[in-house]
Amino acid sequence: MxxxxxxxxxxxxxxxxxxxxxxxxxxxxxxxxxxxxxxxxxxxxxxxxxxxxxxxxxxxxxxxxxxxxxxxxxxxxxxxxCVFQHYTLFPWRTLLRNVTFGLEMRGTPRADRLAIAANLLAKVGLTGFEQAYPHELSGGMRQRAAIAQALATEPxxxxxxxxxxxxxxxxxxxxxxxxxxxxxxxxxxxxxxxxxxxxxxxxxxxxxxxxxxxxxxxxxxxxxxxxxxxxxxxxxxxxxxxxxxxxxxxxxxxxxx
Ligand SMILES: Nc1ncnc2c1ncn2[C@@H]1O[C@H](COP(=O)(O)OP(=O)(O)OP(=O)(O)O)[C@@H](O)[C@H]1O
Ligand SMILES: [Mg+2]
Incomplete structure (x- = not known):
């Protein structure tokens, strides 16, 4: 290969x-x-x-x-x-903490996690929804968040x-x-x-x-x-x-x- x-x-x-x-x-x-x-x-x-x-x-x-x-x-x-048809966000975490989840698992420092998540949420058009929970969002917004979550760890x-x-x-x-x-x-x-x-x-x-x-x-x-x-x-x-x-x-x- x-x-x-x-x-x-x-x-x-x-x-x-x-x-x-x-x-x-x-x-x-x-x-x-x-x-x-x-x-x-x-x-x-x-x-x-x-x-x-x-x-x-x-x-x-x-x-x-x-x-x-x-x-x-x-x-x-x-x-x-992997991002699936039906969103795979954690319902008990805010959007911000959904996006930072993978970074937490990696031990990325908190300030870096927040900066990466803020940047990604802005890119998918979800600035202002950091503290919202998945059930408070439309299906399209959840999929935006799922993309941000998937991208947080730089796939x-x-x-x-x-x-x-x-x-x-x-x-x-x-x-x-x-x-x-x-x-x-x-x-x-x-x-x-x-x-x-x-x-x-x-x-x-x-x-x-x-x-x-x-x-x-x-x-x-x-x-x-x-x-x-x-x-x-x-x-x-x-x-x-x-x-x-x-x-x-x-x-x-x-x-x-
Ligand atoms: N765990 C499983 N046990 C038994 N059969 C399965 C299992 N998973 C998938 N199949 C069968 O294998 C075939 C392929 O399934 P798969 O889900 O990969 O198709 P797909 O192309 O993703 O379909 P769709 O476009 O409907 O999502 C199907 O006939 C399905 O019924
Ligand atoms: Mg399928």
């Missing part, structure tokens, strides 16, 4: 077996390489193994076959946090599993922009799962299509559109159409839902 590679999955397979003896093949011979600094979007039909893949990358599950190679210094539970690889799937369209667009801005500051690689082609084209530097279950990568598109990306541009519509056609061809469905 060369020094520009952040993550390399080779011939990865995973089958779930129930106590009753039935089995479900979730992934079958999946290959995926993610370069340092890339923003890779995974898109594929429901049940094709996307969450399984992220869980394996995050070290929460293990493959039955194949290999997961991570860049030197990329450590599960340390610098590769090398940010894993995101449909993080904006539960918010309205306008909020989703705001969150997409906030995430792209943070990614463009540099130093971070993103592996992002979505069902939404529009989101994939807005965000990705590469879009990888998974087949229906058992999943493996069947097509990849490099997205070279300039940023900020405008949905009204002809090139955006062309890219959207190409991905949609590939999804229909590979999965039989016009979208990944």
């Amino acid at each position: 060369d020094s520009r590679t952040m993550l390399q999955l080779s011939h990865m397979s995973k089958t779930y077996c129930s106590d009753a003896g039935s089995s479900v093949a979730a992934l079958d011979g999946l290959d995926l390489t993610v370069g340092a600094g890339e923003f890779v979007v995974l898109i594929g039909p429901t049940g094709c193994g996307k969450t399984t893949l992220l869980n394996i990358v995050a070290g929460l599950d293990s493959p039955d076959a194949g290999e997961v190679r991570r860049a030197n210094g990329l450590l599960p539970g340390r610098n590769m946090p 090398k690889l940010l894993l995101m599993d449909e993080p904006f799937g539960a918010v309205d369209d306008a909020t989703r667009r705001d969150l997409q922009q906030a995430l792209v801005d943070l990614w463009q500051e540099g130093g971070m690689t993103v592996l992002f799962v979505t069902h939404n082609i529009d989101e994939a084209v807005v965000l990705g530097s590469r879009v990888s299509i998974l087949s229906a279950r058992p999943g493996r990568i069947v097509r990849e598109f490099r997205i070279d559109l300039p940023r900020p990306r405008r949905r009204t541009d002809g090139a955006f519509a062309d890219q959207h159409l190409r991905i949609r056609e590939a999804l229909i061809c590979e999965t039989g469905k016009p979208d990944a839902a």
Whole structure:
């Protein structure tokens, strides 16, 4: 694996077996390489193994076959946090103390923790809500806070599993922009799962299509559109159409839902 590679999955397979003896093949011979600094979007039909893949990358599950190679210094539970569709904030902590949690665990001095959290909360548009509790916020605000929480410990690889799937369209667009801005500051690689082609084209530097279950990568598109990306541009519509056609061809469905 060369020094520009952040993550390399080779011939990865995973089958779930129930106590009753039935089995479900979730992934079958999946290959995926993610370069340092890339923003890779995974898109594929429901049940094709996307969450399984992220869980394996995050070290929460293990493959039955194949290999997961991570860049030197990329450590599960340390610098590769996962943001999920449903917010994972601690309900008993204020926003500020949610964002500082990982830093507390690391023993970062209090003054540094507060400065880092204030900076991140400002970047995700939550200045003024430091002392609020998660239940006092909208779903979109909670997801902003979850992003700030994930970024507090300077992840090398940010894993995101449909993080904006539960918010309205306008909020989703705001969150997409906030995430792209943070990614463009540099130093971070993103592996992002979505069902939404529009989101994939807005965000990705590469879009990888998974087949229906058992999943493996069947097509990849490099997205070279300039940023900020405008949905009204002809090139955006062309890219959207190409991905949609590939999804229909590979999965039989016009979208990944
Ligand atoms: N713990 C488990 N035990 C048994 N089967 C499982 C388990 N987790 C996932 N599966 C099965 O494995 C397949 C892949 O699941 P996974 O959650 O990875 O899909 P997904 O692509 O994330 O789907 P979605 O788009 O709906 O989130 C599905 O058929 C699912 O039912
Ligand atoms: Mg999933």
